[in-house]
Amino acid sequence: MFDIQEIRSQFTILNREVNGKPLVYLDNAATSQKPDSVLKIWNDYYTELNANVHRGIHTLSQLATEEMELSRRKIQKFINAEHDFEVIFTKGTTEGLNLIAYILTQKLKKDDEIIISYLEHHSNIVPWQLLCERTGAKLRVIPIDENGILQLDYLDEFLSEKTKVVSVNQVSNALGIVNPIEEIIAKTRKNSNAYIVIDGAQSAPHFEIDVQQMDCDFFVFSGHKMYAPMGTGILYGKQEILEELPPFHGGGEMIATCSFDGTTYAGLPFKYEAGTPNVGGNIALGAAVDFIEKTGRQNIQNHENALLEYAQRQLLELENIKIYGEKAKRTGVVSFNLEGVGISSDVGMILDKMGIAVRTGHHCTQPIMDFFNIAGTVRASFAVYNTFEEIDKLVEGVKKAQKMLG
Template identity: 65%
Template sequence: MNFKLSDIRSQFPILDREVNGNPLIYMDNAATSQKPQMVLDAIENYYGKFNANVHRGIHTISQEATIMMEDAREKVRAFINAEHVHEIIFTKGTTEGINLVANVLREVIKPGDEIITTEIEHHSNIVPWQMLCERTGAKLKYIPLDKNGRLQVEKLDELLTEKTKLVTINQISNALGVINPVEEIITKAHQTGAWVLIDGAQSIPHTKVDIQKLDADFFIFSGHKMYAPTGTGILYGKENILNELPPFHGGGEMIKEVWMDHSTYAGLPFKFEAGTPNIEGNIVLGTAIDFMNEIGIENIHQHENELVQYTTEKLSELEEIIIYGKNLPRSGAVSFNLNLKGVHPSDVGMILDKKGIAVRTGHHCAQPIMRHFQIPGTVRASFAVFNTKEEVDQLIAGVKQAIRMLA
């Protein structure tokens, strides 16, 4: 597919609707992306022609559904350049993937061990580690932010010790859109023997991920932020590490044999996929990858970066605006506030909504960041491949109106 924006936009039916009498301008893609027609068709196609449970059925449509889902697993493997297809574990999303790792690490983490996360994380990459530390007696440490929203990676050297078992960080901040130096962090962590988990929820829709080059031990992301259905996600883990860890859930599919006094477990990836999976969602995640591959992740990345830069430039022209992480590398989103006393981000969001512009306001499940800046939240505009500079102009016009109304 040639990168023709009008053709891409025509594939998203929801963009034809109006909100409050205005054409919809959807800039909440960091929360969830809209779905192209080929994804919507794939959902209907599965339930209309191939609906059957997978893996154990001898009948034709069960075998067809199994082939379709395992083909999707291979598409994910190729998309992130994993070495083995059995390193790809289907999950419900990033949150479940992180919780899966945190729960199975209960067998590995001992009292006095240390886990390092950061102040820029989504709650889903903080709370599971707090829970793990409470249950095991391990200690949770943080890489702090500086006043501009940059991770003080230089402090990692003093945080890492021989007791560090895991370093966990997002590749791109959901709240700020800031790109974190995960390559440097992975290298330093591995030098001490620690594993590294990367939350890729906000990077996988916008940038090329080569997991072998990145060398992360775990890489986790959601499907619904990359044009696939909700309730879909991927946990990638290195083969040797996944083999070392115990199962997460017990039940069907994850077993080899069950006796009344013991059970033995299946190999990868099924050891971590108990029960009937989200068959339709997993298959259609493969379709979403097809959509992204047809456009080209490099084209998506370039287009969205231009939107982020353009938005930042236009907002910077308004003296009433504060942009968070303004001069840092970013991707996918711009987070800002009106620097007017008594104005809450939700006030701006409601004014924009009246103009048909959908943005996210609040703390974005990242309250430590908001406390760091001493604010209740931000207005976040987040982009996908279908957004345009003309839509950004409408956003800026809406922000100007909010300034006039709220000043």
């Protein structure tokens, strides 16, 4: 049984007020709130287990190591990776994408090609631009139509023996559009030997992930968007690829042997986990996976899709409102503007005075905004603890903004 009030009771922060109003938190695509169970695990680490991992024979170090490796195995199961050592702890999606782009440097040469899409977050654009600068490779971009839907005929045109990387997000953070990555991966496998990178920052919180069935080479996501602490994330990579490619950072933990004559590297996953990790955060990421699994991923998906459908229907009853990606398959996000009424930040400030937290601006996706010839949007994004009553409050807030700014 899906009990929204019981779920909300697990998030203490939802009891607070903002500007004298009950908090309505609709900025989950930026970061989700954390359930008390996750915060307890994080706090327990620092109050009961605080020690460095993998490096000590004393009891606290051994216990901390066991807890962090247990978390790794939970995440392995969560994304259905074949091996737990294919799960690399990172600071988040951005670090994961930068790591991949860096370690692939030796695999590219002048005039090779990297394919991304118009729907990417800056973190899935800039690392590839930097890789192009290092190697002389060229960036090709799959365009979108007026509904924000990728035009995959261009992917067919782009793919060739020159294609070395295809990197796309599974869900657009700015518009919530669910991209057909199964089709993208199938086309790529058929027409090239490119590495396939999937940005799962906006998909991992919302629906089931199976990296083996997906057949991607790399999959990255952030913990803080799926009920875990900030500064946590995961890079999944296929064993044979990670073993072949060079390390990202050098230092402690990632070595097998080190001398002034040379260094040999540790096996997976430690080859890519140099330095002291975010132990408490990584353990709490496992607790966030527990929360998601206990709640039920299908329950989460069903509830959030119902919220999206309801929000879109209610907003479209208002006059002079534009929803971007309205006709596309979407999850978790409604991104809109009030036509002829101020700028998105003005709307956001009015909503904030009513205790409603939304995101405004370009959402680190300036190419999307340039395509639609806008400076930004108002983005309301949903999580499992949001309610239909909160959407009603959002709609009332938008009505107020229309009156104040019109």
